[in-house]
Amino acid sequence: GVRSHGPFVPLNLSTIPKELLASELFGYDEGAFSGAARGGKRGKIELAHGGTLFLDELTDLPLDMQSALLRILEDKKVVPLGSDRPRTVDFRVIAATNLKPASAVADGKLRLDLYYRLNVLSIELPPLRERLEDLLLLVRHILDREGFAGLMVSEVVTDAFRQYSWPGNIRELRNVLVRAAAVSVTATIVAEDLPAEVRSGFSAHRNGSGSPPDRIRVEQALAEALGNISRAAQILGIHRTTLHHKIREYGLARERFMSSRVPS
Missing domain, CATH: 1.10.8.60 (Helicase, Ruva Protein; domain 3)
Incomplete structure (x- = not known):
């Protein structure tokens, strides 16, 4: 649609301090609070006008601001902090959360009315x-x-x-x-x-009854590589020095693999 050509404004709600979320979302007028930038600042909602606002970790948005977001979506107007003048906004929201929405609603982390308002198209990303x-x-x-x-x-x-x-x-x-x-x-x-941590789970699996003993795996790799240490190490997924240690440990002579293969 038309909004696909408009701005895309992302905001990760889990990374913004709670006391700054309102000004980030709604913006503020000059003098709204101590330290406010001269001339004020447009919030992410206003910046997304004509385009898309992406809210990551939606359940980190406090419930009162969820209610304010719902009103803005319904009324298409946002009032910056320190202002009494609504500004018209037209944007769509894409929201993401690492919680299942039903659980977030049950736990009081997501307003049910906001969930219904946003849940036009739901995409679940499996782990x-x-x-x-x-x-x-x-x-x-x-x-x-x-x-x-x-x-x-x-x-x-x-x-x-x-x-x-x-x-x-x-x-x-x-x-x-x-x-x-x-x-x-x-x-x-x-x-x-x-x-x-990535190696450990595999090591336990590899040494189980479903995998061939290590010596046979080394012999098969040497045979496939025709005795070439570098190639055999690549096949096994280990370094050359580790393969040399295994060859000595098992008393293997790599020369016997240089012209023939062992049965697989």
């Missing part, structure tokens, strides 16, 4: 652990966006990501990837580049 089909696409997108377009991710890391519960969702995935990219010493992110 990352429930949409693992998006995981690899997100990994590639995040690495490319953060300047690591040439960096690959080993299969072991991919498995670790699928086993992890991702309580922090996409924000946590981004942080894990940026950290791993920063410490990686090869062109591929391997398991040792991951933080301990």
